[in-house]
Structure formats: structure tokens, C-alpha cells
Amino acid sequence: MSNLQFDDVSLRFAGGARPAVNRVTCQVSSGEIVVILGPSGCGKTTLLKMVNRLYEPTGGNIFLDGTNIRQLKATKLRQQIGYVIQQSGLFPHMTVADNVAVVPKLLGWPRPKIQARIDELLDLVKLSPGEFRDRYPAQLSGGQQQRVGIARALAGNPAIMLMDEPFGAIDAITRTALQDEILRLQGQLKKTILFVSHDVEEALRLADRILIMRLGEVVQFDTPFNLLTKPADEFVHTLLGADDMVRQLGLLRVSSAMMALPPNYSNGHNPTLSHLDSLRDALSLILKTGAPALTVLAEGNPVGLLTLDHIRESAVNGR
Numbered sequence: 001m002s003n004l005q006f007d008d009v010s011l012r013f014a015g016g017a018r019p020a021v022n023r024v025t026c027q028v029s030s031g032e033i034v035v036i037l038g039p040s041g042c043g044k045t046t047l048l049k050m051v052n053r054l055y056e057p058t059g060g061n062i063f064l065d066g067t068n069i070r071q072l073k074a075t076k077l078r079q080q081i082g083y084v085i086q087q088s089g090l091f092p093h094m095t096v097a098d099n100v101a102v103v104p105k106l107l108g109w110p111r112p113k114i115q116a117r118i119d120e121l122l123d124l125v126k127l128s129p130g131e132f133r134d135r136y137p138a139q140l141s142g143g144q145q146q147r148v149g150i151a152r153a154l155a156g157n158p159a160i161m162l163m164d165e166p167f168g169a170i171d172a173i174t175r176t177a178l179q180d181e182i183l184r185l186q187g188q189l190k191k192t193i194l195f196v197s198h199d200v201e202e203a204l205r206l207a208d209r210i211l212i213m214r215l216g217e218v219v220q221f222d223t224p225f226n227l228l229t230k231p232a233d234e235f236v237h238t239l240l241g242a243d244d245m246v247r248q249l250g251l252l253r254v255s256s257a258m259m260a261l262p263p264n265y266s267n268g269h270n271p272t273l274s275h276l277d278s279l280r281d282a283l284s285l286i287l288k289t290g291a292p293a294l295t296v297l298a299e300g301n302p303v304g305l306l307t308l309d310h311i312r313e314s315a316v317n318g319r
């Protein structure tokens with residue numbers, strides 16, 4: 001459990017012509033992935049860094065589970081918050097194992113617990129401990145470094161993860177694999193994640209909700225589906241490229257358009273697909289099988305139904 005509340009939060013850097021973050025008010029629910037999206041310089045990183053008090057707001061307050069974070073010691077606060085940045089930020093002179101162990105050591109965990117945690121986390125991010133434990137960051141690919149960065153951020157079991165363009169410097173194919181990894185991990189771990197990105201496709205794939213910023217202010221804060229179908233203004237519409245229907249179907253998750261299972265639902269002969277698949281995947285499955293409806297699965301269990309009408313509605317509303 002960890003929710004975050006931004007209450008009229010601003011930050012004007014000394015000498016800044018305008019506030020880098022201007023009067024941001026919003027609430028991030030426990031277990032939610034919120035992607036902060038917007039053009040370069042709009043204040044995304046500044047907003048994120050106020051959560052772990054690398055920056056202090058010049059106005060307003062941030063609450064963590066109802067407690068004003070100004071009342072918490074910065075070091076204590078940071079131990080509750082995982083932080084992943086673009087260049088992984090791994091200590092180059094430390095092995096993978098030692099990098100992952102940084103926070104557990106700070107927390108004073110006993111040695112056997114730390115060693116077990118290192119193996120558990122490396123397994124979790126799909127790096128075999130036997131192979132990777134004793135390597136140094138320079139002996140890893142960019143994608144592997146980011147996996148270690150994620151393992152390190154998760155090490156103290158924080159309820160909140162701050163991720164600042166963690167995949168920004170990674171090639172497109174690896175980036176997609178790492179995004180899938182985040183969604184898989186989130187299915188297991190249910191962290192509250194604030195994720196900065198300037199990549200629209202990444203935001204639409206990952207986010208439960210997207211916070212769109214421009215010139216330090218929040219322009220719109222809503223689900224990918226609502227942003228695409230009801231953009232607040234031309235800026236949001238253009239930023240999301242909402243004109244391209246096929247692209248849009250490729251970016252929206254099945255779960256955004258499905259309907260709930262009727263109470264008397266019995267698993268009939270519908271083809272099935274995952275709630276994380278895109279509406280474009282759903283459309284191809286309907287076209288390929290000729291089935292009138294698809295059953296949507298999450299962790300193998302039916303959670304919703306999807307028909308051609310639902311898909312058409314998403315596409316038409318989004319234009």
C-alpha cells in the first residue's frame with residue numbers, strides 16, 4: 001500500500017524565468033503505473049525528483065500515504081522508494097551482486113538474507129545469478145545493466161518505484177522486451193510506479209494512467225483509452241498521434257476496451273487472448289478465426305469479453 005498525493009506542487013529554480021513545475025495537483029493510487037509524458041523540458045524529471053526529495057518544492061506539498069514527506073527524513077524516505085535512471089547508475093567498481101545489495105546493507109539485513117535476496121532479484125529480472133552475480137557493470141549489455149538497475153531498485157522491497165526514462169538509451173527491440181518485463185513484474189509485485197518517458201508508445205503500453213505535462217503544468221491525467229478518445233486539447237491530440245487509427249489499435253491494451261464477463265458466463269468456444277495484448281492483436285484474431293467474440297484472460301483466468309463492436313468503438317471514438 002502506497003499512494004502519493006501532489007497538492008499544488010511547484011518548483012521554481014533560482015534564476016528560472018518560470019517555474020519548472022507549476023501547481024501540480026494529482027493523486028497516484030497504490031499499485032498504479034503512472035507515466036509522466038511530455039516534451040523535453042516540461043518538468044517531468046523535476047516532478048519525479050521531488051518525490052524522493054532530491055529536489056524540494058518551492059510551493060505545495062507531497063503526501064505519501066497521507067504523511068507530508070517534508071516530515072520524513074530524506075534518507076529514510078529514499079529507502080522506501082526504488083529509483084531507476086537512464087544510465088542505470090550502477091557503481092562501476094562494484095559487482096552486480098554488490099550493486100543489488102546496496103540498500104539491504106544500508107537497512108542492516110543479515111548477510112544470508114542479503115545473499116538470498118540478490119539471487120531472488122536476479123532471477124526475477126531474468127539474469128541467471130550463477131552467470132551474472134560476479135560481473136562488473138562494464139561486462140553487461142545496456143539492457144542487462146537496466147535489469148540490474150531494476151533489481152537494485154527493488155532490493156529493499158520499496159512500495160514505490162520512480163523510473164526516469166529507464167529505457168531511453170536502449171535499442172527499440174530490447175526496450176520493448178524490458179517494457180514487457182515491467183508489466184510482468186508489476187503483475188507480481190503491484191508497486192506504485194511513477195515512470196518518466198517522452199516516448200508516446202512506451203507511455204501507452206505501460207501506463208494505467210498518463211500524466212501529460214507541458215511547460216511545467218499538467219494538461220491531462222487520464223487512462224490511455226480516455227486520452228486517445230477524449231484528448232483535452234489539440235496539444236494532447238497531436239502528442240498522442242490520435243489520428244492514426246491502426247497505430248492506435250496497436251497501442252491500446254485489450255483491457256481498455258473489453259466488457260466485464262456476464263454473471264452467467266461459461267467458458268464457451270471463444271478464442272482467447274491476454275489482457276495485455278493490443279486491440280490490433282484482437283482484431284487480427286477476430287478476422288482470422290471469424291469468431292464473434294474473444295475471451296480475455298489474465299493470468300490464465302477469463303476476465304472479460306471483446307467483440308468487433310468494442311474494437312470499432314475504440315477506433316471510431318479515437319478519431
Ligand SMILES: Nc1ncnc2c1ncn2[C@@H]1O[C@H](COP(=O)(O)OP(=O)(O)OP(=O)(O)O)[C@@H](O)[C@H]1O
Nearest residue numbers: 013014016020039040041042043044045046047198
Ligand atoms: N537543477 C536545475 N537548475 C535550474 N534549472 C533546472 C534544473 N533542472 C532542470 N531545470 C530546468 O527546469 C525545466 C524542467 O526540466 P526537467 O529536467 O524537469 O524537464 P524534463 O521534462 O524531464 O525534460 P527531458 O525530457 O529533456 O529530460 C527545464 O527548463 C530545465 O532547464
